[in-house]
Amino acid sequence: MKTLAILLVLCAPAFADPQGSSEHARLELAPAGHAFKALQIENPLGDVRVEGYDGNAIMIETHKQAPDDDTLERLRVSLVPNPDGTVRITTTADHSPESKPVSRSAVRIDLVIRAPRNAHVDATVSSGKLEVSNMDGGGELDSASGALSVHNLSGELVTSTVSGPTSLEQVFGSVDAAAISADVDLDTIAGERLIASANHGHIAGRRVRSREVELTTTEGNIMLEAEASLRGRLVVSSLRGDVEVHLHRHGAVFLRARGTKVDLGQQQTVHPQPSGWTEQAFGQADHPALVELRSTYGSVQFTVVE
Amino acid sequence: MTCEKIREQLTAYLDGELEGDRGTPVRGHLRTCAACRQVATDEAALRDGLRALPPLDPPPSLWAGVQAQLAAAEVRESQRPAWRRALSRWAPLAPRFGMVLGACAAATVLLAWRAHRHEETAAPSLAQQTPATQHTPVAPPPPAPAPPPAPVVAPAGDVSADLAAEPARISGDSAQAATALLATARAEIAAWPADRKQAFEARLSELTAAADAAAEGRPKQRAYRDLIRYLQNAAIREEVALR
Numbered sequence: 001m002k003t004l005a006i007l008l009v010l011c012a013p014a015f016a017d018p019q020g021s022s023e024h025a026r027l028e029l030a031p032a033g034h035a036f037k038a039l040q041i042e043n044p045l046g047d048v049r050v051e052g053y054d055g056n057a058i059m060i061e062t063h064k065q066a067p068d069d070d071t072l073e074r075l076r077v078s079l080v081p082n083p084d085g086t087v088r089i090t091t092t093a094d095h096s097p098e099s100k101p102v103s104r105s106a107v108r109i110d111l112v113i114r115a116p117r118n119a120h121v122d123a124t125v126s127s128g129k130l131e132v133s134n135m136d137g138g139g140e141l142d143s144a145s146g147a148l149s150v151h152n153l154s155g156e157l158v159t160s161t162v163s164g165p166t167s168l169e170q171v172f173g174s175v176d177a178a179a180i181s182a183d184v185d186l187d188t189i190a191g192e193r194l195i196a197s198a199n200h201g202h203i204a205g206r207r208v209r210s211r212e213v214e215l216t217t218t219e220g221n222i223m224l225e226a227e228a229s230l231r232g233r234l235v236v237s238s239l240r241g242d243v244e245v246h247l248h249r250h251g252a253v254f255l256r257a258r259g260t261k262v263d264l265g266q267q268q269t270v271h272p273q274p275s276g277w278t279e280q281a282f283g284q285a286d287h288p289a290l291v292e293l294r295s296t297y298g299s300v301q302f303t304v305v306e
Numbered sequence: 307m308t309c310e311k312i313r314e315q316l317t318a319y320l321d322g323e324l325e326g327d328r329g330t331p332v333r334g335h336l337r338t339c340a341a342c343r344q345v346a347t348d349e350a351a352l353r354d355g356l357r358a359l360p361p362l363d364p365p366p367s368l369w370a371g372v373q374a375q376l377a378a379a380e381v382r383e384s385q386r387p388a389w390r391r392a393l394s395r396w397a398p399l400a401p402r403f404g405m406v407l408g409a410c411a412a413a414t415v416l417l418a419w420r421a422h423r424h425e426e427t428a429a430p431s432l433a434q435q436t437p438a439t440q441h442t443p444v445a446p447p448p449p450a451p452a453p454p455p456a457p458v459v460a461p462a463g464d465v466s467a468d469l470a471a472e473p474a475r476i477s478g479d480s481a482q483a484a485t486a487l488l489a490t491a492r493a494e495i496a497a498w499p500a501d502r503k504q505a506f507e508a509r510l511s512e513l514t515a516a517a518d519a520a521a522e523g524r525p526k527q528r529a530y531r532d533l534i535r536y537l538q539n540a541a542i543r544e545e546v547a548l549r
Contacts, residue, residue, distance in 0.1 A: 094466070095467075099464070107465055144475075160531055162476055
């Protein structure tokens, strides 16, 4: 901590209004010696928005809301810059014997953080929204029921949520997204691997160009529009949902599909197997891209776009 | 939570003392751990049996005997000299006086030893040059660190209590999803050959144990994520055909 020169520009007008008390503050944290490498953010009390930019400093805007001034005082944002280039930002609500009990829904802390584009983002929210955009250092994002939203991110990305809808757009790197009871929406994903799973929820993917793709749902439908990579592998599976895949083909593709109803268009001759799998080759090559589509209790639809 | 920690809380859980979210991790664990579930079932059955026993009232002769002994003790007390009654009031505190005196003696010895050691270790060369009769002044020992303040427990319903309970709540949701998915997976793999089922159960045990042992928060969430994905793959992709 001693190696960092911290520039704090704090303007914190707290004011009371008919809806309660609120406080808006802005901090700027400038590095000395070396750049910030990573942000660790934990905000269980509200939204988090992280935006990458081409500067070196970290700018944090906090917005607190509470029913009264005393409760507002209990809301804390702590900022800990570490010598290894990691900055930890956490929020909490203090408690003392004199504190008047207040419900969680009555208080709020929202954070807007502008950070150097190359920093890695490691963030956790509860029911608030977590938005990350224009970052190049990858990220690891968690929520309980809050929505996860990523736009224009490079590097490895891991997301996990219980019931927060997940939206990943323009991600250039490997992605691993998991939702227990929520939908996963993917748009413009390019990287070595894309793994996405939803237990009770749909998965929708557009402009997916990852080399290895593995999408799985238990209950929800899966819709995917993707490009087949050379020697790539694409596995789309659901237990009870329908599977619909539109594939842009640039080379040979070997497809196998199984479902209560399998529709491969009418372009090629279908070769059903005794095992229930339908297999079909599109083009000829020693190492075709492999596509496996299955739904145990749902239908499978596949179209190839030449 | 580990099985050991869960079993420590089972009694309170069965007594209904784990209110609200505090019971969630126990419930979640019991859904996935057959061994702990059995222990809970046994203990609950024992309690039910004890509750079913008829109430046992003491006989009237017991109370009469107790009252007679109390009366006799009061008579004896009134007949004792005043100085003996005063002494007997202080007698129970005698061990405490002893402890205080002992502590004072121990502190005196410790101070003397520290002073002597300070002379030896802080400036040995100086000690060689200084006559033995000249003692350097000894600084008083540093004050003992203040005991940490007792943690303030937020009342239920307060934001602080809600935040503290959140990791367990998320784990409970994940455990619930895993339990439901496990039932689905077992139905889907019913037709598997025995050796594959055995392999499934073995891996399931590993992943369940990992989820139980993982710390609350992200580690546990990641462990449940692995477990849920494994169950999904078992239920849906009974074979990995393209590898």
